[in-house]
Amino acid sequence: MTPTTTTQPMPPTTSTLPTPTSALGRLWQSPPLLALLGAALLWAGWPTHPAPFTLLLFVGFVPYLRLEQVLTAQGARRGRVFAMSYLFLVLWNAFTTWWVSYSTLGGGIAAVVLNAALMCLPLMAFRRTKERLGAKMGYFSLPIYWIAFEQLHLHWDLTWPWLTLGNGFASVPSWVQWYEYTGFLGGSVWLWGVNILIFWAWAGRRRLPYWTNSWPALAIGLPLIFSFGLGRSYQEKGPEAEVLVIQPNIDPYEEKFPGTARFITFEEQLKRLLDRTEQNIAPQTRLVLWPETTLDETYFETTFDREAKVQHIRQVLLARHPGLSLLTGITSVVRYPDKEHATVTARHRDDLGYYDVFNTAAFFPDASAPAQFYHKSRLVPGVEKIPPVLTGLLNNIDLGGVAGSYGSQEQRTVFASPGTPALRVGPIICYESIYGDFINQYAHNGATLLGIITNDGWWSDSPGHEQHLVYGALRAIETRRDVARSANTGISGFVNQHGEITQRTGWWVGAAARSVVHLNDEQTFYVRYGELIGRGAQLLAGLLVLGAVAGPLVRKK
Incomplete structure (x- = not known):
């Protein structure tokens, strides 16, 4: 019997990394340089840089995903994984919100240092879930943990949601007319989904059918088409x-x-x-x-x-x-x-x-x-x-x-x-x-x-x-x-x-x-029903944490 070839993009497997022979290869296997690259891409794509630069947000997390893959292949300890993840996030925070220090130097430093530390929580939860439940469930969990964190960051005493990923499309409102249904956390789902698909397409390029590389393009293009159509049909309302x-x-x-x-x-x-x-x-x-x-x-x-x-x-x-x-x-x-x-x-x-x-x-x-x-x-x-x-x-x-x-x-x-x-x-x-x-x-x-x-x-x-x-x-x-x-x-x-x-x-x-x-x-869907995505992500995150803790114990028993 001939083996059936998968038709869905799959998470990349971890294998021994080859020795790089070029400068680009060394970059792609250097966690500190990958952290810097990811932070730079997210900063360059963030408002209020020119609108075409917003496309960089769709690849801004790819260096982080590669960074995590490299550290896994190297058998790095959790402390080093946390340190490299924190480096990536603190650089992004510093590049994008350094201006808070104009108001108060101490507040600006705290906003960067503490917010980056808090952002590490969903990344570490992803890492742990990936270890315990496998790569496929791990990558599935990543946007859920991140958006559950963004929802928390909107409501607790240490709230600082300036870098909520859905805000990244603020310079291109024509791209996200569907926020009237999802709210800005819908943009966070979109951004994470595309980043993961692009990383999978790159990491699995040698073992997946070539046409699966179209998944990232579809993930970008279909929401854009829907948004452009929605914006074109919407008429200003009210006296x-x-x-x-x-x-x-x-x-x-x-x-x-x-x-x-x-x-x-x-x-x-x-x-x-x-x-x-x-x-x-x-x-x-x-x-x-x-x-x-x-x-x-x-x-x-x-x-x-x-x-x-x-x-x-x-x-x-x-x-x-x-x-x-x-x-x-x-x-x-x-x-x-x-x-x-x-x-x-x-x-x-x-x-x-x-x-x-x-x-x-x-x-x-x-x-x-x-x-x-x-x-x-x-x-x-x-x-x-x-x-x-x-x-x-x-x-x-x-x-x-x-x-x-x-x-x-x-x-x-x-x-x-x-x-x-x-x-x-x-x-x-x-x-x-x-x-x-x-x-x-x-x-x-x-x-x-x-x-x-x-x-x-x-x-x-x-x-x-x-x-x-x-x-x-x-x-x-x-x-x-x-x-x-x-x-x-x-x-x-x-x-x-x-x-x-x-x-x-x-x-x-x-x-x-x-x-x-x-x-x-008139009330939009988002006004009527509120933040369904954020609350749903928190529920799923709780179930994933429970599965990550209990799953291995059940299998062992």
Whole structure:
């Protein structure tokens, strides 16, 4: 009987490695050089490099897969496998997110070093599963473990999902129009699937039929074709309204805050905002967005409407333009009557009692209605949120300031404009815009427009503010909502429901942008059902871990 040739791509088997005879051969068998190559490919393919470079993401993990194969063939110990995996990940993190150090050097180093260590967890789980259950099950488990980790990284106290693989397609929204069904973790599945198929095609090229090399091309091409067709057929939905976004361009290091070298008084900052708004507003404008922490003096929410600056905004801007609403960032305080009513993030002072400090979005429905508040809830670890395990320690250390976390809230608040009933804006503050399932909740709660208010000047003129901008564009695809974005010193502008940036201001300039947006109230599959891929991956990861632990024991028995 003639043996049947397999028609499916199969995982490569491990064999003794031949001695390399060329420089390329030595590269392909050197774990440190493979780690460097993989990190460089992922960095080069990451936003915001030119769109064609995004294709490099489909091979960015191939050097890592080869690295793991080489170490397996060499019989390397787990410590060396971990070290080479960590080298690969720490280089990728450093190349791609080095700019965090502009805000805080310690935070930038921690983001790179710790995030790379956490990313090693799914790679080590893959390695262990491969050892215990075989190569085929091992490679099958790899994307599952990785995406289960990405789902965890969206929700726990050490959350830092900047390098979630699905974000890698943010510069090419036309490639991922199907995010309205899968969310951005669907992009993570796509990227891992193609990388593994390309590695299999290369590693098994001598024993597989030549036509199996078409599998990677199909894995890339079919989702692209579906996305292009979906994007071409999708039409902007919802009634129209005109929105104005303001970019005041006040330097957060030198001008914005008291004690800085060229501090601009809060009165002058407000005057500049009002003047720029008045110069760019039109009779049909229905909503104005000012950026995060525009009013940075601390305001008690119970007396906010009686503040002099608040009354001035009502008189000078809102009363002159009937039907106009305003969304702006402030720093606010809520006091609690006693410890029993306080939250876990509440602080205490003898003169104030128990209170929370919030990074807040304040909404003025019109000239007379009371202001409404939303409290930023996805907080930056170490800067706005201290993990509970560290809070007790930091409370006993004099850091020259106040230790503890900002407050947050459970629900996503949607602000409705009384002058335009279809205009219901979901306020998104800075870092929150990189969380797909989090932003979904605004659309689920009735938002017809996503309003991002941010201050990206902390990252100077680096890839940071550009990446932040295009990541927010993915939220437009997932929810099929227009996005209006107001940044203090970043990039302000508008994104349509295809995820295309239709207007953008310059970097580090005072500016304004006005556009007509569509107010869609339909819910996408992703909005209705949430993060199915992430939750499913976590379930499968649990089963794989159980199988890896119990399987060998059962076979032995």
